[in-house]
Amino acid sequence: MAAFRTLRAISAEDAYANLALAEHTDRLDARDAAFATTLVAGTCRALGLYDAIIASAGGRPLSSLQPAVVDLLRLGAHQLLDLRVPAHAAVAATVNLARGAVGQRVTGVVNAILRKVAALDADGWAGRLRDERPDAEALLTRHPQWIIDAFAEVLPAAELPALLEADNAPPTPHLVVRPGLAEVSELGGTPLRWSPFGAVADGNPAELDAVREGRAGVQDEGSQLVAWALTRPDAPVGPWLDLCAGPGGKAALLAGIAAQVGTRLLASELQPHRAALVARALDAYPEPKPVVIAADGTRAAWPAKRFARVMLDAPCSGLGALRRRPEARWRRRPADVDDLVPLQHALLASAIAAARPGGLIAYVTCSPHRRETVEVVEAASGVRILDAASALPEVPDAARGPYLQLWPHRHGTDAMFLALLRKTGPTH
The missing domain is CATH 3.40.50.150 (Vaccinia Virus protein VP39)
Structure with missing residues (x-):
């Protein structure tokens, strides 16, 4: 439910994913919050790809579906195609979520479309989209074509696949000290490669004294x-x-x-x-x-x-x-x-x-x-x-x-x- 509410805020209100996630996961334990974050970030990253798959599986344009139903289907597609969630569990969980979040009347269409999504794995859908859509190759990189073109204009062609792949990997948070107020050693973890002001550290940055006191922060x-x-x-x-x-x-x-x-x-x-x-x-x-x-x-x-x-x-x-x-x-x-x-x-x-x-x-x-x-x-x-x-x-x-x-x-x-x-x- 937290992931769904976050995705609705992103889709309907142009909310930022990180801010909406913080709002909707603040009462979850660490494990559940991490799973909700994985669901939302992965779904957002591959949104264009999942929309194409949902439209193909449903045999209808997304505009014919209630916006909340589209977001439910996106979350379900991500679990089916990109996470290690068994198909029956992903479909059942999404149908139950649809019942609780939207209403019983939408459970039938959610169940029917997700079962068609589950009929193929990620590779199977890649082949089907290549047959159906001229923009399939861009969608499979999880990037719109215009962004790929912008990158290709300024980056050697041989590096483009590596950049697109890196864009799809969640980043490790970097910490930074306020010079004169804290030392990098207070951040724990490993100093950054080049910046003398920061470090990479596991765990929640807010638990560090220097961050809580405003003497350090999070910065790439x-x-x-x-x-x-x-x-x-x-x-x-x-x-x-x-x-x-x-x-x-x-x-x-x-x-x-x-x-x-x-x-x-x-x-x-x-x-x-x-x-x-x-x-x-x-x-x-x-x-x-x-x-x-x-x-x-x-x-x-x-x-x-x-x-x-x-x-x-x-x-x-x-x-x-x-x-x-x-x-x-x-x-x-x-x-x-x-x-x-x-x-x-x-x-x-x-x-x-x-x-x-x-x-x-x-x-x-x-x-x-x-x-x-x-x-x-x-x-x-x-x-x-x-x-x-x-x-x-x-x-x-x-x-x-x-x-x-x-x-x-x-x-x-x-x-x-x-x-x-x-x-x-x-x-x-």
């Missing part, structure tokens, strides 16, 4: 690395700016490093509720605390040429975080990129205007899509593009021309893109 190593990269090349003396700081992970890391070198961070976030998350992430720092404001990054709430280092983690399609956000691959559309690109251009122009001459700007996206990355940076003016990969010489195979590009299959991180730019113009 890729996000740690691109924030660290901004701090490594030379830059003028002066305050730092995080232009789109929500939900606060990069700001929390930057604030600690800034304090260690004797300066302060201003963290800005458009949405007040996300600005509140940033403030919470920074709350453990002593006075004078980093400053957090709710402001539109395209309309500067600060003087021009004020900041020595500027972080712009631009709003993007999130195609680089499909491991952690399994629902995003079927929710996003090419039109979303069309809508985001003008905003990315405007925010980068604002970040450049905020930087001092000689100052550094980090343009970051959690997407490798060419239109959101290289094309945005190459259209900017008033800056010189630096060799971003050289700012992180510890990390192998990360150069994408003058930019840095991390990949799940190469680095075990989100596919973070980083451009490092130096503001040109007179310094006096």
Whole structure:
């Protein structure tokens, strides 16, 4: 029931899987919560594939079925085709769930369609879909074709299967300290490969003292690395700016490093509720605390040429975080990129205007899509593009021309893109 309610929130309300899961599994024991998480994440990851199978098995379009019934069938298909759940148990459990969650009247159609799904195994369905659908090969990778095409444009063809496979593997959570407030040794586990601020540890992060006290948090190593990269090349003396700081992970890391070198961070976030998350992430720092404001990054709430280092983690399609956000691959559309690109251009122009001459700007996206990355940076003016990969010489195979590009299959991180730019113009 927890998995079903989570999936309904994702399907009907555009909820984020991780937030909806936390809400609906908070009263379950650890084992049941883990199984509900497996059900939801796996179903979301293969949603397009399961929809094609359900439509084929039922001999009818999904639009002819009640939305709640579609979600029930998706959960059942995942148990039948991707988990080690016996067919009779998966069908019976889903029919019982249908009875309790929707009503007796839908149990017949759920039972009939799932029995037809169970008539073939995963390989059998792969063969049938190849005969029925021109998009079968994309569906079998659990990715829409347009996302595969976007990856193929910027990645060597030989690596594409490995990337798609890595996208389908649940990531191991990475922990990060707030510099100056905690030591990596407090996190337990194994230090991360390249970031000096984090570790991989088993168990629930919330049980660690450093996490409970706000002296550490959860953050993918890729996000740690691109924030660290901004701090490594030379830059003028002066305050730092995080232009789109929500939900606060990069700001929390930057604030600690800034304090260690004797300066302060201003963290800005458009949405007040996300600005509140940033403030919470920074709350453990002593006075004078980093400053957090709710402001539109395209309309500067600060003087021009004020900041020595500027972080712009631009709003993007999130195609680089499909491991952690399994629902995003079927929710996003090419039109979303069309809508985001003008905003990315405007925010980068604002970040450049905020930087001092000689100052550094980090343009970051959690997407490798060419239109959101290289094309945005190459259209900017008033800056010189630096060799971003050289700012992180510890990390192998990360150069994408003058930019840095991390990949799940190469680095075990989100596919973070980083451009490092130096503001040109007179310094006096």
